[in-house]
Amino acid sequence: MQKLKGFRDFFPEEMAERTHVFDAMRRVAKRYGFVEYDGPPLESLELYRKKSGDEIVAQLYTFKDKGGRDVALRPEMTPTLARMVATRANSLQKPIRWFSIPQLFRYERNQRGRLREHFQLNVDIIGAREVEADAELLAIGLDVQRELGLTKEDVVARVNDRRIVSGALGLLEVSEESIAATYTAIDKFRKVPDETFTELLSDAGVSDDAIEEIRKLCAGSVSVFEWFAPRLDDVDEPTRKAVADLETYLARMTEAGFEDFVEVDFSIVRGLAYYTGIVFELYDRKGKERAICGGGRYDDLVQSLGGPDLSALGFGMGDVVLSLMLRDRGLMPKAPPRSDVVVIPVGAELAVIARLITTELRRAGKRAETPYSPAGVGKDLKATGQRGIPYAVIVGPEEWAAHEVNLKDLRTGKQSRVAIDALAAEIKT
RNA sequence: GUGGGCGUAGCUCAAUGGUAGAGCACCGGGUUGUGGUCCCGGGGGUUGUGGGUUCGAGCCCCAUCGCCCACCCCA
The missing domain is CATH 3.40.50.800 (Anticodon-binding domain)
Structure with missing residues (x-):
């Protein structure tokens, strides 16, 4: 007998590592006043059909239970959270600041840093529109890194705002039909060769001039603030607010002592899904690992799932990539605790x-x-x-x-x- | 789903097509009032699995399963 593909045994040595990481996550989240919750690992398939894209649904662990219901092992925590919050939305004091460390599942071929099962710290704030909440959210993510012994030499937070990207693309007259493909191309900026990037945008129908501007923004050869400064009169109110918010956000990160971790990066757009504002991803500065952590603001999601109109933001931080990094840096316990x-x-x-x-x-x-x-x-x-x-x-x-x-x-x-x-x-x- | 690499003891790895081995780890003994180094011994494997070629296959061929890496996609 062997274990199923993509699943892990936790022998005492690995369990000691897991406990080490989870303990750090819990300590930090609680330090910010967040409270822990959990939900069922098995949910109705319907919950994911409503919110998640086809790609996600295609990669679900699903089956029919003995009562003939279509069920799925949870692939992410957010729908469960949204459902739980919607159930008691009126009686919960806002802002709701919750965290959880669920085990999540996806049916997909595994590769480095990506298995069929993993644990993910989820930290969410519901019912706070202030940019201070965005800043605190990122601070928690970074504080977990610091708690585990990682420094600004190890980890970088790349931050951006979906409204800013949207505003920039509007100014560059990228058409409605080209938007989706343009986001995909921007997301790939750091993963594909330059010619491929140009090709993707060109194929999407973006003009050569616009491609050049997008490239400059992604590469950081011009900061988004410098780029928008001469154009602020030409953009709509949401975009102006987004630029101002991003400046406030950076100021708050500096106040919290995290300025050396944070970089504005126009190429961070976080998939296509449901993000509506500031987004961020945490990366290993040295390695080529995938993101350690990703998150941002998703103000429309709770309502789209049939709940009340509550703003929301959150992140997910998986244990797999983070553990690879901690092992690489010699920051993991070598042995489980024994008797004294x-x-x-x-x-x-x-x-x-x-x-x-x-x-x-x-x-x-x-x-x-x-x-x-x-x-x-x-x-x-x-x-x-x-x-x-x-x-x-x-x-x-x-x-x-x-x-x-x-x-x-x-x-x-x-x-x-x-x-x-x-x-x-x-x-x- | 696509492509590539690799599967020999718990781990790291040997073995011209000719009797499957070493180190580490584990267990026991040297040593029933004092450890880590040392000495001796032991258990362990249908060489991932199933076929094929051959007098003979760990080695060659086919299939299959698993692991790793990349692609696709990303919660």
Whole structure:
């Protein structure tokens, strides 16, 4: 028997890594006052038909349950969140600031950084139109990186605004029919050769002059602020607001101490789906990995799913790419946490004493164990040391007669006699 | 869905078409009051699977499954 393609076993070593990452995610999200929620891993297929594109639905894990209902393993958390929020929209105090670490599934051929199953930190804010919310959202994403030991040398946040792209394309007179293909081309700017980029836009029906302007914006040879400055009188109100919002956004990121992580990047448009405002993606500065994290504002989604008109924004941060990066940087724990101490009896008649001492140590909050069948001090000590356990308590008849034991620090090799009552306090963890 | 690379012990890898091996790991012993280095021994494999060629296949051929990489797409 082998595991299914694209699924993972978590042996204790991998589980230690997973726990390490999840713990960091939870600590950070809670630090910003967000609360954790979860939903069912299995949902009605209908939930995804409504919101997600054909491509997503084609890659769902679906089946008919025994009642004949079409069901799907959740491929993303947002529809579940939207459904949950819609259910209690009127009674939930706004803004709603929730996070979750769901396991998500997709039926698709796997490749580097992409499996059929993964965990994804989802952080969402619902009912906040202020750009301060956008800034806080990105700050959480970046703070998770920092919490795990990654720095501005490792991670870059590329940020953009869908309204700005839309406004720019309007000024460049890109036609309605060309918009979708133009977004796709912009999204590919950093992944395809220059000629291909030109070809994609040209095929979409974009003029040569417009292609040149789009290229300059994507490449960053002109900042979006410089580009829009002489044109602000020609654009509509939403675009003017978007440019102003982006400036405020950057100011807020600077206030929060993240300015070195953030770069405006016109080529970040986040697929075609449902984003309506500021969007961002987190990348490894060195590697060629896919995005660590992506998100942004999706103000129309809750309503489009039949809920009330609530603005919303959020991101998803998968565990697979992030873990690849942490392993690459040596920032993952090498071994699962073990006991603090093993209590080793000298001779079989002291095994009962060793068990009693072990019980007392556990009551004192120490992670303690004693061998089921003591094999001799030498063997038990060897096994304990090999497992990386820092302390051994050796219970010998002479010492025990004085209500004392030997406490050995396996890391230094130093050993001392300790009164039984003082033992727990001597084991530093 | 398309293309490419790779499948030998738990892991890393050997083995002209001629008896399947090593290191690490694991288990036991040397050593029933003191570990990590050391010495000795042991379990482990239908060489991913199924066919074919051959006197003989881990090796050659075909198929299939799995893993990896890229493409497509991206929540």
